Amino acid sequence: MLVIKNLKANVEGKEILKGINLEIKAGEVHAIMGPNGSGKSTLANVLAGHGGYEVTDGEIYFEGKELVELAPEDRAREGIFLAFQYPIEIPGISNATFLKTALNEVRKYNGKPEATPKEFMELLREKSGVLGMDPQFISRSVNVGFSGGEKKRNEILQMLMLQPKLALLDETDSGLDIDALKIVSSGVNVFKNNDNAVLLVTHYQRLLDYIVPDYVHVLSKGRIIKSGGKELALELEEKGYDWIKNDELIEENV
Amino acid sequence: MEEIKTNGLQEKDEISEDMQLLNDVTKNEYKWGFITDIESDTAPKGLNEEIVRFISLKKGEPEWMTEWRLKAFRHWQTMEEPKWPNVKYPKIDFQDIIYYSAPKKKPQLDSLDEVDPELLKTFEKLGIPLEEQKILSGVAVDAVFDSVSVATTFKETLKEKGVIFSSVSEALKDHPELVKKYLGSVVPYTDNYYAALNAAVFSDGSFVYIPKGVRCPMELSTYFRINNEETGQFERTLIIAEEGSYVSYLEGCTAPIRDTNQLHAAVVELVILENAEIKYSTVQNWYPGNSEGKGGIYNFVTKRAACRGNHSKVSWTQVETGSAVTWKYPSCILQGDYSVGEFYSVAVTNNYQQADTGTKMIHLGKNTSSTIISKGISAGKSNNSYRGLVKVGKKADNARNFTQCDSMLMGDKCGAHTFPYIEIENDTAKVEHEATTSKVGEDQIFYLNQRGISTEDAVNMIVNGFCKEVFNELPMEFAVEAQKLLAISLESSVG
Numbered sequence: 032m033l034v035i036k037n038l039k040a041n042v043e044g045k046e047i048l049k050g051i052n053l054e055i056k057a058g059e060v061h062a063i064m065g066p067n068g069s070g071k072s073t074l075a076n077v078l079a080g081h082g083g084y085e086v087t088d089g090e091i092y093f094e095g096k097e098l099v100e101l102a103p104e105d106r107a108r109e110g111i112f113l114a115f116q117y118p119i120e121i122p123g124i125s126n127a128t129f130l131k132t133a134l135n136e137v138r139k140y141n142g143k144p145e146a147t148p149k150e151f152m153e154l155l156r157e158k159s160g161v162l163g164m165d166p167q168f169i170s171r172s173v174n175v176g177f178s179g180g181e182k183k184r185n186e187i188l189q190m191l192m193l194q195p196k197l198a199l200l201d202e203t204d205s206g207l208d209i210d211a212l213k214i215v216s217s218g219v220n221v222f223k224n225n226d227n228a229v230l231l232v233t234h235y236q237r238l239l240d241y242i243v244p245d246y247v248h249v250l251s252k253g254r255i256i257k258s259g260g261k262e263l264a265l266e267l268e269e270k271g272y273d274w275i276k277n278d279e280l281i282e283e284n285v
Numbered sequence: 286m287e288e289i290k291t292n293g294l295q296e297k298d299e300i301s302e303d304m305q306l307l308n309d310v311t312k313n314e315y316k317w318g319f320i321t322d323i324e325s326d327t328a329p330k331g332l333n334e335e336i337v338r339f340i341s342l343k344k345g346e347p348e349w350m351t352e353w354r355l356k357a358f359r360h361w362q363t364m365e366e367p368k369w370p371n372v373k374y375p376k377i378d379f380q381d382i383i384y385y386s387a388p389k390k391k392p393q394l395d396s397l398d399e400v401d402p403e404l405l406k407t408f409e410k411l412g413i414p415l416e417e418q419k420i421l422s423g424v425a426v427d428a429v430f431d432s433v434s435v436a437t438t439f440k441e442t443l444k445e446k447g448v449i450f451s452s453v454s455e456a457l458k459d460h461p462e463l464v465k466k467y468l469g470s471v472v473p474y475t476d477n478y479y480a481a482l483n484a485a486v487f488s489d490g491s492f493v494y495i496p497k498g499v500r501c502p503m504e505l506s507t508y509f510r511i512n513n514e515e516t517g518q519f520e521r522t523l524i525i526a527e528e529g530s531y532v533s534y535l536e537g538c539t540a541p542i543r544d545t546n547q548l549h550a551a552v553v554e555l556v557i558l559e560n561a562e563i564k565y566s567t568v569q570n571w572y573p574g575n576s577e578g579k580g581g582i583y584n585f586v587t588k589r590a591a592c593r594g595n596h597s598k599v600s601w602t603q604v605e606t607g608s609a610v611t612w613k614y615p616s617c618i619l620q621g622d623y624s625v626g627e628f629y630s631v632a633v634t635n636n637y638q639q640a641d642t643g644t645k646m647i648h649l650g651k652n653t654s655s656t657i658i659s660k661g662i663s664a665g666k667s668n669n670s671y672r673g674l675v676k677v678g679k680k681a682d683n684a685r686n687f688t689q690c691d692s693m694l695m696g697d698k699c700g701a702h703t704f705p706y707i708e709i710e711n712d713t714a715k716v717e718h719e720a721t722t723s724k725v726g727e728d729q730i731f732y733l734n735q736r737g738i739s740t741e742d743a744v745n746m747i748v749n750g751f752c753k754e755v756f757n758e759l760p761m762e763f764a765v766e767a768q769k770l771l772a773i774s775l776e777s778s779v780g
Contacts, residue, residue, distance in 0.1 A: 079735050082727065103734040112735075119732035123750025132746070133736035140737065172750065189736065 032057050032228050033078075033197055038089035040077045047073045049253035050089070055197070058225040062239055063232045064264060065250035066272045071232045072116060074250070075201040078230075079113040080106050093197070107133075108140035110196030114186040114203050121173040126185070129173045130155065130192055137193055158191040162218050180211040187218040198222065198229045204238040216241030236268035328385035334358060337485050340385050344454050344488070347461060357474035357484030364478045370641040371670040371702055372610050374546070374583065382517045382548060384486045439503065448532075449494035450505050453521055456492035463494055467525055471554035471591045471618075479550040479585040479612075483519045487552070490520035495530040495561075504760060506535040517548040524554070526561035528594065533564040535763055546574075546609060551586045559594025559621065564602070566759055568767055571607035573774075576665075578637025581609025588615035592624035592650075600627040601644065602758040604767040606774040609638060614672065616645035619653035619681075626655040629755040631767070633774050634667030634699070643673035643704075648684035648714070657688040660752050663699035664775055670702040677714040684711065690720040693751050695744070695775070723751075745772045 033055040040048040047070045055061050065071050077084045078091065080103035091098040093109060101109070121129065134154075135145040146154070159166065162184050174182050183203055190198050200219065204212055219242050223229060231242060239247075239261065247263040248255045251272070257263065267274070328339055337358045341351040366377070443450050449460060456464050474484035491507040507522065526532055549571060555563050565588075574581025584607070590599040601615040617626025628644040646655035655675070663669040669692065677684045692701035703720050725747055733743035749756070749768055756764045 081731055103731060104737055104739050107735050107737040115732065115735075119726070119728050121729055121733070121747060121750055123753035124746050129733075129736070129746075132738055132742070133733075136737035136739075136742075193736070 032094060033230075034090075034092040036090045036092075038074075038077070038091060039087045040073060041085045041087055042073060042083060046087070047084075047253055048077065051253075051255060053248065053255065055228050055230060057196075057228055059246065060223065060229045060231065060242065060244045061246045061248065062244040062264065063230065063248050063250055063255075064234070064236075064267060067234070069250045070253045071234075071250055072201055073253075075113055075199045075230070075232050078106075078199055079103060079111060104136070105140070107193075107195075108137050112190050112193060112195035112198045114183075114190060114198065114200045116201040116203075116205065118174050118177075118182040118186055120175045120177075122175050124173050125170050126173055127155075127169045130169075130189065133189070134192055154192060158188055161191065161221050162188055162214055164188060179206040180208065183207060183211065183215055184218075187215050187222075191218060191222055194222075194227075196227050198227070199232070200229065201232045202234065203231070204233055204235065212238065213241060236264045239264045326385075326387045327383055330383050331380045332358075332382070332384060332486065336384055340486055340488060343385060343387070344457070346454075346457055349465065350457060353469070353474070354485050357481050358486075360475055361478065361481035361485055364481055366478050367612075370612050370672075371668065371704075372612065372639040372641050374610050374639075377546075377548060377583070379482075384517060384519070385488055387488075442502065446499050446502055447496040448499060448501055449492065451492050453487075453490045453492045453523065456494075456523075460492075460494070463525065464492065464523070467523055467554065467556055468521075469554075471556060471589050472552050472587050477587060480552050480587045483521060483550050483552045483587070486517075487519045487521040490522045490551070491524075492522075493524040493532060493534065495524075495526045495532045497527040498529045499527075500530065501532040504533045504535055506537070508537050517550065519549075520551050522551070522553040523556075524563060524565075525556045526558060526563050526597075528558045529560045530558075531562045531564075533566070533760060535566045535568075535760065537568045537570070537766075546581055546583055547572075548583045549585070549608075551588075553586070553588040553615075555590035555599060557590060557592045557594065557597040557599055557624075560596045561594060562598040562600075563590065564600045565590070565615075566763055567601075567603040567605070568763060568770065569603065569605045569607050569611075570770055572609075573607050573638050574609040574636065576636045578609070578666075581638070582607065584608035584611045584613060586611075586613040588613065589618065590616065590626070591618045591620060592626065592653075593620050594624070595621040595650070596623045597621050598625040598627075600629070600758065602627075602629040602755065604631045604633075604752075604755070604759070604770065605640065605642065606633045606770050608640070611638075611640040611642055613642045614644055614674075616647065617655060618647045618649065619655065619684075620649045621653075622650040623652045624650055625653070627758075628655075628657045628659070629758045630658070631660045631662070631752045631755045631771070632669055632671075633662045633771060634664070634669045635774055636665040636667060638665075638667045640668070641670040641672055643671045645674040646676070646686055648675075648677040648681040648686070651680070651682045652684075653681055654685040655687075657686070657690075658754050659688075659690045660755055661690070661692045661701055662695065662748060662751070662771075662775070663692070663701050664695035666698045668700045668702070670704060672704040672706075674706040674708070675716055675718075676708045677711050677716070679710045681711050682713050684714045684716075686714075686716045688716075688718045690718075691751065692720075692722045693748070694722065694724045741776070744775065748775060 035051050035053040038048055038051040039046060051074060063071050073084060077086060086099050093111060098106060131151055138145055164184060174185060203215060207215060244261050247259055247261060249257040328336055334355060337354050338351060341354055472480050474481045493505060495501050524534060557563050571582035571584055592599055599617050605611060615628060619626050626646050632640045632642050634640050643659060644657055657673055659671045661669040661671055671690045675686045690703050694701055701722055705718055707716055725744060729747055730740055730743045733746060734740060748771060756767060759767055
């Protein structure tokens with residue numbers, strides 16, 4: 032589904048990603064872990080097409096299509112979804128308007144008819160139920176006055192509504208208490224199936240107690256320095272990132 | 286007298302591609318810019334007592350009216366053009382303007398069949414249906430073409446309720462006593478330079494009278510169109526709401542594309558008696574000039590409402606996207622006890638447009654309250670200023686005002702300014718002022734992009750959200766039109 036080859040990217044002229052190689056297949060859950068500043072969020076934003084990040088080298092293929100030149104809205108319509116680390120507020124636009132517009136844009140692009148108001152409301156009721164959201168939120172402005180937890184839940188709701196092929200979750204666990212973490216995780220688990228894929232970007236192992244990854248990658252200084260199964264996350268938790276970094280240093284010195 | 290000034294320039298370094306796109310000003314077409322080929326009855330250029338008399342004579346006005354105009358003209362000659370607004374434009378040559386132009390086949394105002402078909406076509410093109418059977422929305426329309434009111438619809442229906450909705454010229458013939466009593470009573474000709482000019486040369490406009498206790502059964506609408514080149518448009522609107530009555534009034538305006546600037550100096554007077562309410566909505570879309578700042582309308586307008594009775598109420602709602610230069614402060618004089626004044630405004634400027642607009646809330650009665658919600662959006666190289674006065678008089682116990690001024694900047698070459706003036710002479714007054722300035726954020730656009738929404742739609746959404754409190758005040762159909770208009774006005778700023 033997603034193939035990344037030797038991806039290098041700059042932010043404000045500074046190289047953050049220094050050659051990422053990664054392949055994600057349908058049905059898989061990957062976790063990218065790493066210390067602050069290692070480039071985790073940059074990777075998620077580059078995949079989503081954020082204008083502030085410049086790809087300087089390498090290739091990204093999504094479902095066989097070259098991504099780098101594709102506009103962010105077209106990537107979204109192709110099925111790439113980014114759950115934001117810091118969801119953005121849009122004053123004066125209701126969640127209903129926002130969700131409906133997004134849903135219909137994606138549908139239109141994929142040659143499907145727009146959702147009727149009835150379809151939309153039914154879908155919304157079903158998906159917000161999964162996340163235990165108060166139906167009142169639908170008439171509130173997008174993320175305005177939402178608590179941190181509500182914002183994250185809203186991101187997951189959007190994911191459930193839009194049904195992307197690849198979901199990038201950028202530190203979705205940050206700032207969540209344990210109850211909210213469970214709800215958000217259950218949303219992701221409801222979403223997950225054999226036809227889609229999830230890439231989790233996280234600093235902590237605890238999210239992986241609830242969303243079990245097939246692969247864990249450790250990112251440090253813009254490179255994936257170690258990949259493994261879910262046990263790698265536990266090892267990291269136990270020994271800290273220094274363990275890997277030292278390891279890396281040793282490897283580089285040899 | 287503080288000035289809160291914001292200029293996008295400081296944040297120049299942070300601008301990335303999306304914002305760059307915002308700055309690219311393209312050539313969006315003003316789609317109402319066509320010219321109607323119609324024979325006109327036109328006065329020679331220039332302004333003097335003879336022209337004033339000519340206009341009055343053409344309109345068959347009574348002697349007192351001619352005298353009033355002449356007094357206004359003489360007063361105007363002693364006045365100076367105001368220099369204080371935050372706008373720049375070349376000096377207007379008032380002798381180079383035509384002050385009267387009317388379609389030659391003077392239509393019989395009772396029947397639309399007699400209206401020149403060219404005119405009907407024009408209004409049809411503008412989306413203003415004049416043929417009554419075609420009107421489904423139940424809005425009565427008065428259409429003003431250059432200087433003359435050409436058609437007023439639904440007259441009979443309104444007559445049954447005793448509502449008078451006609452051109453001012455007609456009202457002068459049919460109800461001279463009402464016109465004489467109220468004309469100039471809210472905006473005297475001595476008020477300001479443009480009000481004096483208007484009083485001397487105004488050619489037509491709408492007259493509305495809602496009798497005691499009547500709730501006007503439909504929305505009343507006037508549509509203004511400037512067609513003739515070199516013509517100034519000076520219309521005058523007078524609305525009287527008797528005790529316990531209600532009316533919702535809408536006005537819309539467009540003009541053809543012309544290289545030269547045209548002057549529009551209107552006066553609107555509203556009189557609201559006890560327990561009465563007037564809701565006055567404007568969608569102003571005069572030609573704003575092209576992307577290089579050439580041409581466009583100078584819109585210098587005096588609008589004022591006098592809440593004379595206790596518990597009277599007035600709401601001004603305006604969406605202003607047009608004109609090269611706008612100078613306009615719809616005001617409320619809250620004379621009656623418990624009277625209420627509201628001002629909801631969206632002002633959009635793009636390219637080289639300049640707007641200096643706001644309101645005046647004059648609290649004179651006891652327990653009066655006012656609300657001001659102003660949303661200014663600046664794009665391109667435009668300048669958008671809010672100027673507002675809240676005045677509380679000595680006897681106005683317990684006056685309340687809430688003011689909220691929000692500015693939104695699109696790109697880094699535009700400006701937003703806020704000039705709030707507050708004059709309080711009574712200790713019991715409670716006045717609140719809030720102001721914010723924001724930029725259409727790159728992050729907001731990316732967030733919407735990431736959900737499959739194009740940049741252009743994203744900007745429209747953000748802007749509509751920003752203006753929501755004002756759009757909510759507009760009648761449904763007008764709100765839809767206003768949203769579309771906003772999208773068109775800002776199309777160019779999204780690259």
